[in-house]
Amino acid sequence: MKAMIGYDLMETIRSTNEWMGATARAMASSPAWGLAPHPMFQMMAAWGRVAERSFSRMVMKPDWGIRAITMEDGTDHLVEEETLLSKPFCDLIHFKVHGRAAAPRRVLVIAPMSGHYATLARSTVTSLIPDCEVYVTDWKNARDIPVSAGRFDVEDFTLYLIDFIRHLGPDINVVAICQPAPLALAATAVIAEETPEAQPRSLVLIGGPIDPDAADTEVTDFGSRVTLGQLEQTVIQRVGFNYAGAGRMVYPGLMQLASFIAMNADKHIKAFQDEIIAEAKGEASDQDRHNIFYDEYLAVMDMTAEFYLSTVERIFQKAEIGRGTFTLRGRPVDPGRITRTAVFTVEGEKDDITAPGQCIAALDLCTALPEDRKASHLEPGAGHYGIFAGKSWRNHIRPILLDFFDKFSAPVSEVQPKTPTRRSRRAA
Incomplete structure (x- = not known):
C-alpha cells in the first residue's frame, strides 16, 4: 500500500525550492548591496526570480485569460x-x-x-x-x-x-x-x-x-520497454493530506513534469540559463517568450x-x-x-x-x-x-x-457509405 507521505514529500521539495528562490531574490535585491556593487548579487537575484516563479507555477491552474x-x-x-x-x-x-x-x-x-x-x-x-x-x-x-x-x-x-x-x-x-x-x-x-x-x-x-x-x-x-507493474511501483502515488482528493491514486503532475523535461533536458537547461542572464541584465519581462511558454508548460496536473x-x-x-x-x-x-x-x-x-x-x-x-x-x-x-x-x-x-x-457545413441527409468491415491497417 502506497503511503501518502511520498506525495507530500514531493510537494515539500517543490515548496522548499520556491522558498529558496524567494529568499535569494529578496536578499540579493536589498538596496544595502548598492554600497558594494558586485555582479554576483545581480545573478543571485536573477536566479531567485526565475526559480521562485518557476516552482510556484507548478501548483497553479493557469487562467484562460481570454477577455475580449x-x-x-x-x-x-x-x-x-x-x-x-x-x-x-x-x-x-x-x-x-x-x-x-x-x-x-x-x-x-x-x-x-x-x-x-x-x-x-x-x-x-x-x-x-x-x-x-x-x-x-x-x-x-x-x-x-x-x-x-x-x-x-x-x-x-x-x-x-x-x-x-x-x-x-x-x-x-x-x-x-x-x-x-x-x-x-x-x-x-x-x-x-x-x-x-x-x-x-x-x-x-x-x-x-x-x-x-x-x-x-x-x-x-x-x-514498450516498461511493464504496468513497474510504472505502478515507480510513478503512482497517493494524493497527500492537503488536497480534496487525499488518498486517491494518481500519476502526480510533478513527476510527469520531470519526465517532460528529461526528454529535452539540454534545451530546457539552456532556456533557463538564458532567462537568468536576461533577468540579470534587466532584459526579461513577465510577457517575454520564456515566461509565456514556461508559465503554461510548468503548470501540471495529476492524472x-x-x-x-x-x-x-x-x-x-x-x-x-x-x-x-x-x-x-x-x-x-x-x-x-x-x-x-x-x-x-x-x-x-x-x-x-x-x-x-x-x-x-x-x-x-x-x-x-x-x-x-x-x-x-x-x-x-x-x-x-x-x-x-x-x-x-x-x-x-x-x-x-x-x-x-x-x-461539410451542410447537414448530411443521405450518404452512400461503403460496406463497413472490421478490417484495420494492421490486417491490411
Whole structure:
C-alpha cells in the first residue's frame, strides 16, 4: 500500500525550492548591496526570480485569460467563459462572445489530459473564437477530486466525450488534440453505431497516437520497454493530506513534469540559463517568450492512476484503437461504423512525440466512410506543439481547418457509405 507521505514529500521539495528562490531574490535585491556593487548579487537575484516563479507555477491552474477579441471589422467584443456541463472530472465550457450573432461554425476542442491543463490549447482556442462558437473540455486536476467521485480511466474518458458531443448536437465540428484523438475517434464510432443521426459534422485529429506502431518515437519506445507493474511501483502515488482528493491514486503532475523535461533536458537547461542572464541584465519581462511558454508548460496536473495506466496499456502497448480491438464497457468499438462524419488528420513533419503515420492511420480505420469525406495534412517543419499552436497553426493549419468545416457545413441527409468491415491497417 502506497503511503501518502511520498506525495507530500514531493510537494515539500517543490515548496522548499520556491522558498529558496524567494529568499535569494529578496536578499540579493536589498538596496544595502548598492554600497558594494558586485555582479554576483545581480545573478543571485536573477536566479531567485526565475526559480521562485518557476516552482510556484507548478501548483497553479493557469487562467484562460481570454477577455475580449477583435473582429475583422475592428470592433472589440467581450468574451465570457460559461460552463455548460459539469462532471466530476471535467467541465464543458463555452466561450460566449457578447455583441455578435452566433457564429455559423461550432467547434468542440477536446483538450489533451496528458499532464497539463486544457489551457495548454489557449492559443488554439483564441485563434478560433473570432470565426467560431468554441467549446472546450476543461479537465480537472485529480488531486482536487474526492475519492468518493469514483475512478476514471480511458473508457470513462470516452463516455465523457460521447456525452459532450451528443449535448452539443450533430452540427458540431470536433477537434481532438494529441492524447484524446484515439478516444475521440472511438467516441464518434460509438455515436455512429448507436445514434447515426447524432454523428458530429466533422472530426479533426491533430497529432494523435491512433496507431503508435506506425512510427516509433521515444514515447512509444518507453511504452514498450516498461511493464504496468513497474510504472505502478515507480510513478503512482497517493494524493497527500492537503488536497480534496487525499488518498486517491494518481500519476502526480510533478513527476510527469520531470519526465517532460528529461526528454529535452539540454534545451530546457539552456532556456533557463538564458532567462537568468536576461533577468540579470534587466532584459526579461513577465510577457517575454520564456515566461509565456514556461508559465503554461510548468503548470501540471495529476492524472488518475487508472487513466494513466490504461492509456499506456490499451492505447500504446496493445494499440487497441489501431488494431480495431478497443471495447467500451465490453462492447466492441468499430470506426468502420462512421458513415457521415468527415475525418481530417493533421501531423507535423518533425513531431517527435506522435510521429507522422500514427495519426493518419485513422483514415484507414474508417472503412465505411466515403473517400471524399477523408482528408489529411502533413505540416512541413512542424513539431508536436507547432501543429496546434504557433506560426504553423496560425498561418497554415487553422485556415485549412476552417475551409474543411465549411466544406461539410451542410447537414448530411443521405450518404452512400461503403460496406463497413472490421478490417484495420494492421490486417491490411
